[in-house]
Amino acid sequence: MIPFQPILDSLKSYEAGKPIELVVREFGIKPEDVIKLGSNENPFGCAPEVVEIVCNAATKMSLYPDDSYLDLKNALAQKFEVTPDRIIPGNGSDQVLDFACRSVLTPGDSILINRITFAMYKIYALQCGANVHSTESVPHDLNAFLDLTKAVKPKIVFLCTPSNPAGDALSKNEVYEFLNQISPDTLVVIDAAYMEFGSKKDPKKFIPAKEITDLYPNVFYTGTFSKAYGLGGMRIGYGIGNSELIGNLYKMRPPFSVTNLSAFAATEALKQQKYVNDYLENNLQQMKRYEKFAADNSIEFIDSYANFITLFVRKHGKTSSEICQSLLRQGIILRDLKSYELNAIRITIGTPQQNDRVLFALNKELN
Amino acid sequence: MIPFQPILDSLKSYEAGKPIELVVREFGIKPEDVIKLGSNENPFGCAPEVVEIVCNAATKMSLYPDDSYLDLKNALAQKFEVTPDRIIPGNGSDQVLDFACRSVLTPGDSILINRITFAMYKIYALQCGANVHSTESVPHDLNAFLDLTKAVKPKIVFLCTPSNPAGDALSKNEVYEFLNQISPDTLVVIDAAYMEFGSKKDPKKFIPAKEITDLYPNVFYTGTFSKAYGLGGMRIGYGIGNSELIGNLYKMRPPFSVTNLSAFAATEALKQQKYVNDYLENNLQQMKRYEKFAADNSIEFIDSYANFITLFVRKHGKTSSEICQSLLRQGIILRDLKSYELNAIRITIGTPQQNDRVLFALNKELN
Numbered sequence: 001m002i003p004f005q006p007i008l009d010s011l012k013s014y015e016a017g018k019p020i021e022l023v024v025r026e027f028g029i030k031p032e033d034v035i036k037l038g039s040n041e042n043p044f045g046c047a048p049e050v051v052e053i054v055c056n057a058a059t060k061m062s063l064y065p066d067d068s069y070l071d072l073k074n075a076l077a078q079k080f081e082v083t084p085d086r087i088i089p090g091n092g093s094d095q096v097l098d099f100a101c102r103s104v105l106t107p108g109d110s111i112l113i114n115r116i117t118f119a120m121y122k123i124y125a126l127q128c129g130a131n132v133h134s135t136e137s138v139p140h141d142l143n144a145f146l147d148l149t150k151a152v153k154p155k156i157v158f159l160c161t162p163s164n165p166a167g168d169a170l171s172k173n174e175v176y177e178f179l180n181q182i183s184p185d186t187l188v189v190i191d192a193a194y195m196e197f198g199s200k201k202d203p204k205k206f207i208p209a210k211e212i213t214d215l216y217p218n219v220f221y222t223g224t225f226s227k228a229y230g231l232g233g234m235r236i237g238y239g240i241g242n243s244e245l246i247g248n249l250y251k252m253r254p255p256f257s258v259t260n261l262s263a264f265a266a267t268e269a270l271k272q273q274k275y276v277n278d279y280l281e282n283n284l285q286q287m288k289r290y291e292k293f294a295a296d297n298s299i300e301f302i303d304s305y306a307n308f309i310t311l312f313v314r315k316h317g318k319t320s321s322e323i324c325q326s327l328l329r330q331g332i333i334l335r336d337l338k339s340y341e342l343n344a345i346r347i348t349i350g351t352p353q354q355n356d357r358v359l360f361a362l363n364k365e366l367n
Numbered sequence: 368m369i370p371f372q373p374i375l376d377s378l379k380s381y382e383a384g385k386p387i388e389l390v391v392r393e394f395g396i397k398p399e400d401v402i403k404l405g406s407n408e409n410p411f412g413c414a415p416e417v418v419e420i421v422c423n424a425a426t427k428m429s430l431y432p433d434d435s436y437l438d439l440k441n442a443l444a445q446k447f448e449v450t451p452d453r454i455i456p457g458n459g460s461d462q463v464l465d466f467a468c469r470s471v472l473t474p475g476d477s478i479l480i481n482r483i484t485f486a487m488y489k490i491y492a493l494q495c496g497a498n499v500h501s502t503e504s505v506p507h508d509l510n511a512f513l514d515l516t517k518a519v520k521p522k523i524v525f526l527c528t529p530s531n532p533a534g535d536a537l538s539k540n541e542v543y544e545f546l547n548q549i550s551p552d553t554l555v556v557i558d559a560a561y562m563e564f565g566s567k568k569d570p571k572k573f574i575p576a577k578e579i580t581d582l583y584p585n586v587f588y589t590g591t592f593s594k595a596y597g598l599g600g601m602r603i604g605y606g607i608g609n610s611e612l613i614g615n616l617y618k619m620r621p622p623f624s625v626t627n628l629s630a631f632a633a634t635e636a637l638k639q640q641k642y643v644n645d646y647l648e649n650n651l652q653q654m655k656r657y658e659k660f661a662a663d664n665s666i667e668f669i670d671s672y673a674n675f676i677t678l679f680v681r682k683h684g685k686t687s688s689e690i691c692q693s694l695l696r697q698g699i700i701l702r703d704l705k706s707y708e709l710n711a712i713r714i715t716i717g718t719p720q721q722n723d724r725v726l727f728a729l730n731k732e733l734n
Contacts, residue, residue, distance in 0.1 A: 004470055004615050016434040016622050016623070017431065041429045041431065055425055058418045060600060062409045062598060062599055063387070063599060064408065064593070066386035068389075070388065095624075098621060187369050230428065231428050232429055233427060233428045233430050233432055234428050234626050235432075235623060248369070254465060257602065261626075
């Protein structure tokens with residue numbers, strides 16, 4: 001018997017959103033008839049220029065990536081107005097979150113997270129043998145974070161803003177006020193996976209990566225190409241901090257963890273800002289249709305700063321699981337938040353046509 | 368100051384083979400004039416059918432991968448005649464090696480490796496706070512492994528066969544004899560990244576993944592698409608073991624770590640066995656040119672079962688670093704093994720045309 005290390009006993013894997021392949025397999029629905037609004041992907045796909053770059057580079061798949069990821073880091077450095085040595089790339093921002101955990105946490109340490117938040121913080125921390133403390137409210141409550149930071153002395157605090165899967169967002173002022181009051185020995189991760197959506201809706205929610213990591217050397221800012229940039233399948237994210245912080249995280253980084261095609265795609269995607277902006281605009285406009293639907297049907301929801309809306313369906317005589325399962329049979333993939341202990345459904349804002357179909361199906365389901 | 372965990376002080380990053388981009392940047396050589404034979408990539412690239420599949424799938428880059436990787440696992444299951452639950456995919460076989468380390472090792476544990484071997488075993492073990500013991504000879508010496516296994520009681524033993532960067536390979540009989548003599552509590556990793564090359568040259572070097580993991584539940588067999596299949600840039604590897612072992616390693620696996628295009632590419636690559644076999648044939652034939660060159664120039668080398676040859680150049684009045692640097696200025700990337708404390712050069716066997724140029728340049732350099 002292999003002596004697996006004791007931490008393994010307490011671990012469980014991440015529950016991913018359902019893929020189209022699963023719906024095709026389980027319900028015999030044609031792939032082109034499946035609407036996937038369960039994983040907060042860009043429903044328009046990535047920019048056509050990015051597809052073209054990848055096709056042109058496909059003959060280079062045999063070559064290992066340039067492990068310095070210089071072109072990608074230069075492009076990100078320009079976008080965020082930092083030097084490239086303040087950037088670490090990762091296999092999705094997931095992986096840079098893992099670097100942060102593994103660089104800091106040893107068994108018995110603590111982390112602090114929001115009650116409802118991205119599941120990977122907890123999973124990575126548990127893999128390090130750390131204890132996970134969380135606040136009690138669904139939206140982020142920084143007073144609760146402050147109290148708990150003093151009480152449990154976490155090595156890492158995770159703030160997800162805009163927040164997944166609830167959709168709330170913190171303002172820059174709130175975050176700075178929080179940072180002013182906690183010890184500079186506490187690593188604060190600002191997971192900004194949905195920042196493009198949040199700052200489009202309200203500039204006060206914009207957290208400037210350079211400024212915050214200049215002012216607070218204990219801040220690690222993370223971002224992704226999986227959401228606004230439409231590259232969820234290509235697994236590219238990044239972290240930004242001061243160069244000393246990044247140098248330390250680099251020690252936990254394996255080589256080549258971003259594919260060469262992913263790096264080419266991300267570098268090109270950063271050039272296609274108009275495409276991204278059009279998508280952000282669609283997101284804002286189409287979000288209003290779901291808000292109206294919720295209001296019309298007395299469904300509670302949280303004002304969302306992301307590319308999804310979370311509907312609390314407890315008053316409707318059906319559980320979120322029943323509703324999601326019924327829509328799944330019709331080829332519509334939404335995210336049941338039961339695993340977050342919420343009787344709620346998270347719906348990615350789709351294209352106008354996708355939203356037509358979802359709203360029609362939801363209407364039938366709830367009325 | 369962030370309290371980074373103490374293990375970080377002892378870590379250093381992997382030294383990757385030089386990318387073409389670096390030679391272009393540093394020496395102003397056109398990309399098309401650079402010959403990259405430093406990273407044991409397939410010099411012919413991947414099969415054209417794989418390129419086509421990837422181009423056709425490029426519009427799906429926005430969609431997260433099917434995290435079950437069912438199609439890829441089914442294809443691998445067929446190749447290796449095991450059930451899919453005995454397979455774990457990874458971001459290169461690197462990542463499944465990391466899963467093995469993190470599932471077993473805690474600070475103070477030991478691993479045992481060959482003196483000259485793939486650098487990541489040590490890096491991943493050190494990240495877990497483990498101690499690294501190694502044998503003394505350049506090729507694998509299983510008697511030395513056996514003695515040290517008894518002496519240092521490693522939690523994991525790594526056998527790399529065919530071995531990188533030396534090129535030697537163990538026979539199935541030797542490996543089984545070793546496994547018969549050690550405790551079933553010791554995890555034995557068989558890194559078979561170069562297995563396709565080794566078993567082509569000599570069937571006795573073939574280690575059957577199903578049989579070995581059936582007979583020895585403490586064996587974890589790993590393979591990759593980066594070498595024979597020509598997908599080094601796409602980061603796809605896999606591990607095979609009994610289902611209980613794989614279930615445990617899955618607990619350390621982050622979701623989505625293989626991109627969707629990589630999974631499509633690998634699944635298609637497995638269908639293109641004739642393409643791969645032609646490459647293996649070229650490798651064997653072209654290897655002979657380097658062996659003859661070495662013999663003609665009294666250069667020591669190890670009989671290689673991989674897609675590279677390692678030349679020991681100590682008798683030639685120049686260090687491996689001087690020779691590699693000189694060839695680099697001519698646009699030829701080879702791997703200097705100085706970082707392995709060998710005065711040796713590892714050369715990936717290229718296309719006939721690439722080998723013409725390398726042998727011409729080496730001849731000038733050494734005579």
